Amino acid sequence: MRRTIVISDIHGYYQTFVALLNMVQYNAIHDRLVLLGDYVDGGPSSLKVVQYVRGLAKLNGVSAIGGNHDDMFLNWLDDKDYILSPYTSARNGGMQTIRSFCPWYEDESDDVKARSFIKQKYATDIHFLRNLKYFIEDQHHIYVHAGIDPQLSHWRHTSTKDYRWIRGKFHAHDGILPIFKKIVFGHEVTARLHHSKQFDPWFGKQMIGIDGGIKFGYQLNALIISEQQEYTYVSIESKD
Template sequence: MGRSIAIGDIHGGLKALIQLLEKIKITPDDELIFLGDYVDGWSDSANVVSYLIEFAKQNTCIFIRGNHDDLTHRWLESDELNEKWLEHGGQSSIDAYRSFSSEEIKAHIQFFKQMVNYYVDKKNRLFVHAGFTNQHGPEQEYHDTGFYWDRTLWEMALSLDKNIKPDDMNYPKRLRLFDEIFIGHTPVTRINEDVPVKRANIWNVDTGAAFMGKLSAIDVNSKEIWQSEPVFKLYPDEEGRN
């Protein structure tokens, strides 16, 4: 039986991704769950997608959709430009795709289309980029955008008393639905952490690779953690996301 490994937000840091996978020492039996935001940040955004397309041919992978992936997909498919996207890393993806052929871009569009909004494994663990809002579960969510934009799930977990138990009457209903939840989207560097952080039953695996942090992965069973170098050190001539 292989490992199940969740990987945080990559944001175009291909060098960090390769370094991280080498540390993990992937085997054919492992399942890799990528938590989204493959693009927008460092200069290798498009190259990350190319790498993952090939990587998935030899490995068991689940690709969760992130908000930056959705925005890049929209631009690739219909030239839709979002000003906020351009301000927060979108320009790096536009620049990265300048040298790509139309056939390569078609393959990338297909990759984006095949992403899933969330994944629930056999042990009732949820993997989602950002969160969900419906108290009856993600399958009852009204709008897909919540899966890759909503921060309230993580904000709620941060606000809870650290001693509260799931059987407490005040324990949030959303958190009772799953044994564990693995997310990205909101860098833990915002709370001065540099490794994946657990609050309540939520593990946040985004360790700020888009900025000054590292790219991280976690074995969802053993909780072993692997990290790359700080990604900005691998791209010394770049600034990353603003």
């Protein structure tokens, strides 16, 4: 395959995602596409993103893993919402996700009806989200949504929660992990890794962070890895 294209944290920005694939001239026959999760929450079209990703994942050369926001949506759907940080809060962006499935959704008083409606009408999409992988590995890279636990004897022992939620403890070990592969991840907006208002991919010693913060109005990044293991990237602002 000619290139590996990696995108993370789409967050319901369907038009932006499609436009980015067009910008990088993604070719389903020649390119490999790796998607690192967080397909929902924030943007206006989470349902369309999920369905589009589900369709892409049927193609040879396309791999999709899940993110913490995908888990948050499933937890809400199973009536296991976070008490201190409700799924529908502005910070989480769940309200937009629920309304993409149920345009008639008003507020928490519609929760029971909405959960039943989504589980019945969109069973295939929910099944897809429930069965997303936690990581992908190839000869040169480990692809994960959030990261790995750097304190374990082997990174594969990382908990399912940490694969999708870990932050600072993972980032602090850049360059000292006993791993001979680059770790490509999303989850943490790259401006925090750059320690500046820069939302392009962040290149550490062993780690590459690619979340451009589209959920917060910034950009969606595509990391492009050539056959020669050279890195470039393309970024796009919101089109939604």
